[in-house]
Amino acid sequence: MSYLEIKNLQKKFIVHGEPLEVLKGIDLDVNQGEIYGIIGFSGAGKSTLARCINRLESSDAGSIMVGGVDILSLDKKALLQERRKIGMVFQNFNLFDSRTVYRNIAYPLEISDFPKDQIKERVLETAKLVGLSDKLDAYPGGLSGGQKQRVGIARALVNKPELLISDEATSALDPQTTIQILDLLKEINRKSGITILMITHELDAIRYSCNRMAVLEEGTIIEQGSVAGIFNNPKSRTGALFARVFEEFQNISLTEGAGI
Numbered sequence: 001m002s003y004l005e006i007k008n009l010q011k012k013f014i015v016h017g018e019p020l021e022v023l024k025g026i027d028l029d030v031n032q033g034e035i036y037g038i039i040g041f042s043g044a045g046k047s048t049l050a051r052c053i054n055r056l057e058s059s060d061a062g063s064i065m066v067g068g069v070d071i072l073s074l075d076k077k078a079l080l081q082e083r084r085k086i087g088m089v090f091q092n093f094n095l096f097d098s099r100t101v102y103r104n105i106a107y108p109l110e111i112s113d114f115p116k117d118q119i120k121e122r123v124l125e126t127a128k129l130v131g132l133s134d135k136l137d138a139y140p141g142g143l144s145g146g147q148k149q150r151v152g153i154a155r156a157l158v159n160k161p162e163l164l165i166s167d168e169a170t171s172a173l174d175p176q177t178t179i180q181i182l183d184l185l186k187e188i189n190r191k192s193g194i195t196i197l198m199i200t201h202e203l204d205a206i207r208y209s210c211n212r213m214a215v216l217e218e219g220t221i222i223e224q225g226s227v228a229g230i231f232n233n234p235k236s237r238t239g240a241l242f243a244r245v246f247e248e249f250q251n252i253s254l255t256e257g258a259g260i
C-alpha cells in the first residue's frame with residue numbers, strides 16, 4: 001500500500017527574472033513502511049522535492065498525498081497538524097547551538113500543543129532510541145558529527161511521525177559514522193514501521209538501506225525500480241554513472257587494500 005504518492009509535481013523558481021524549472025512533473029509512489037531511495041547529482045532538485053513534500057516550499061502543480069491526505073490542499077492550521085506526521089533530517093543537522101541536546105529534541109513539542117507534563121518523558125524515550133541518553137545536557141558544539149545527526153534524528157522523531165524524509169543525512173559524515181546512522185535509521189524503520197524517503201547523492205547509502213529507488217536528473221525521475229535492477233542494469237545515464245563510480249571506488253579500495 002502506498003503511503004507517499006506524488007503525481008506530476010512541478011516547481012519553478014524565478015532566477016534573475018527568468019523561470020528555472022526545478023521539478024518537471026515528478027511521479028513517485030513510496031510504500032508504507034519501506035525505505036525508498038532517491039539519488040541524483042547536485043542540482044538535480046532533490047532538496048526542492050524534499051521541501052515541497054512538507055510544504056516548506058510551495059509547488060506550482062501536481063499532487064502530494066501523505067498517508068491519504070492531500071498535502072497541497074490543506075489550510076495553514078491543518079498543515080501544521082499534518083506536518084507532525086512528517087519528520088525531516090538535514091545534512092547540516094540544523095540544530096540550535098544555544099540549546100542543550102534535551103532542549104533541541106524538545107523543541108518540536110514545545111512549539112506544538114503537546115501536553116507540557118509529558119514532554120520530558122517523550123524526550124527521554126526518543127533520546128534513548130537514538131542512543132543519546134547520556135548527552136542530554138551537552139550542547140551541539142561539544143558533539144561529534146554522528147552525535148549531532150542523532151540529535152537531528154531524535155528531533156525529527158519526537159512527534160512520532162509516519163514519514164521521515166532524510167535529505168543527505170549522512171553526506172557530512174565519515175564512512176564509519178555513516179554506517180552507524182544508516183543502521184539507526186534501519187532499526188527505527190524496523191521497530192516502528194515508519195516510512196523513510198532517503199534522498200542522497202551516495203549510491204552506497206541507498207544500496208545499504210533500500211530495496212527500491214528512483215534516479216532524479218534535472219528535475220525528472222528518469223528511472224525507478226529495484227536497487228539491484230538499477231545498479232546491475234541502469235537504463236539512464238545518471239544511473240549508469242552512479243553504478244560506474246561505485247564500482248571504480250570499490251576497485252580503488254581493493255587495489256589499495258592489496259598493497260599494490
Ligand SMILES: Nc1ncnc2c1ncn2[C@@H]1O[C@H](COP(=O)(O)OP(=O)(O)OP(=O)(O)O)[C@@H](O)[C@H]1O
Nearest residue numbers: 013014015022040041042043044045046047048049
Ligand atoms: N530558493 C531558490 N531560488 C532559486 N533557485 C533555487 C532555489 N532553491 C534551489 N534552487 C535551484 O534549483 C536547482 C535544484 O536545487 P536543489 O537544492 O533542489 O538540488 P539538489 O539536488 O538538492 O542539489 P544539492 O545536492 O547540491 O543540494 C538548483 O539549480 C538550485 O540552484
